[in-house]
Amino acid sequence: MSWIDKVRNSIPFIVKRETPENLWYKCPQCGAMTFLKEFEENQSVCPKCQFHARIGADKRFDQIFDSGVHTPLPAPAVREDPLKFRDTKRYVDRLKAARTATGETDALLNAKGEIEGRRAVVGVQDFAFMGGSMGLAVGAAFVAGVEAAIAEKAPYIIFTAAGGARMQEGILSLMQMPKTTVAIQMLREAGLPYIVVMTDPTTGGVTASYAMLGDVQLAEPGALIGFAGQRVIEQTIREKLPEGFQRSEYLLDHGMLDMVTHRHQLRETLAKLIAYLVPEAIAA
């Protein structure tokens, strides 16, 4: 299934006309209609209001790597449905549905390639896959991404997007917080940078582990980033939340990020960071 087909089937904002060339994207923030082709050429950012739409791994790899050229890394095999979990639906059925809808096996994908001629391993979390949630597969993929970076003597760059831990894997999803942290320590000890780019949304246990441990912390504009959910906070404090609460710009103001970077500037910003941070002896 092509990317456009996937989007057409899963995103309601696209208004179908007779031919593919006539597909439109309707911005959920400002309502502007843009030709899908134009919207995509603009890296899935609304040309009118700069709203950054959520994108999956394929699109992200295309945007970040030189000419989009990259080698996908294999997804490590993990135990499936370790708790035999069932709520109103069986977890295995939810997994199956997510796989059919996205064409991926789980929520985190890695690829290696070059960014302005410099080696990098990049991981992308896809919110479309069960809310990007972190379970065994995401934890294992994160560790595999770090190991690949160490083998390549390259930085590991992670694009986070997650509603939090995958509840259907119970305590094992919680254990991915220390597990991914160990991987970051391995990367650090190898003298390689760990760069985080937070995208919309990054919340819960993902924020409270690898998303907040970057040597450098970036975020896309307007991304929701936080630990606790807004509804939970409202119920606890019983007052209205401040304007822009838990958005990228708010986190920048409160010292939690180094920069908020427009998608159009991400590639060159990452390239610059790699050039500064990767020791020349290693980069050679």
Add this chain to the structure above:
Amino acid sequence: MTFLDFEKPIAELNARVAELRETADAGAIDIEQQVASLEAKADKMLRDTYAKLTPWQKTQVARHAQRPHLRDYIAGFVADFMPLAGDRAFADDKAIIGGLGRIGERRVMVIGHEKGDDTATRLKHNFGMAKPEGYRKAIRLMELADRFRLPVVTLVDTSGAFPGVQAEERGQAEAIARSTETCLQLGVPLIAAIVGEGGSGGAVALAAANRVLMFEHAVYSVISPEGCASILWRTAEKAADAADAMKVTAQDLLKLGVVDRIVPEPLGGAHRAPAVAIAALGAALGEEIDALVALDTATVRQQRRAKFLAVG
């Protein structure tokens, strides 16, 4: 003592015993026999109930208001405790208490959540829900222990980290992430005990340990059963089902390899005989410290990291 809903039949038997004792002439033989028989029945009922507590019942036991709390454990098995305070940046968060002390002959750093026992202390300790400054205090104390080669013991008892606007502003997620990272970086042994509730990231931030102990009726989970139920079942009423499905008990977590040792509780839970529970935990922690204290810095760190890398 406060009885839990599922203990109602036991409470009724106990009430009947008390009533008989009060109304009967002291020493009357037939009454004594009746009392003895009722007491035996209540005892058996308690034993049977606690032998097969459901995950949701265990959650209620783990949250029982009269269950021992951090300060009871410290009073019970930490000698010469010297509390230390503050994160040196913002405040002293009393949801997390820590300090120097001795367990047996060993000098240690003890850190844990304190929930409080009555309205005044619950407010003072914010019900055991820590803010970023609490985790940053824990980080400071762990690093202090590391510099002076003191093993670290953490006692986990929290429904979770505090969800609030200011906590988010000051970096709740970052503080939890760094605390977990500090646990994994220590060159001294870290032993964690889940003594009541181990609630999500707010718990794991103190529990990424070489050895994780857990009380027989404690619970440890990625989200509260109510929270899980309201998201997946769309009603908090299904909390019992969520507790079942998530595998939150010490027995399940031992099987999953997340917990290393279960510390038995007195019959009917730690709140029925706190001194017994406290002594059992103190003895278990002493053994664990003794077993790890000889390891060198690199080995103790490596052992801890290998353990969490292997989870899966």
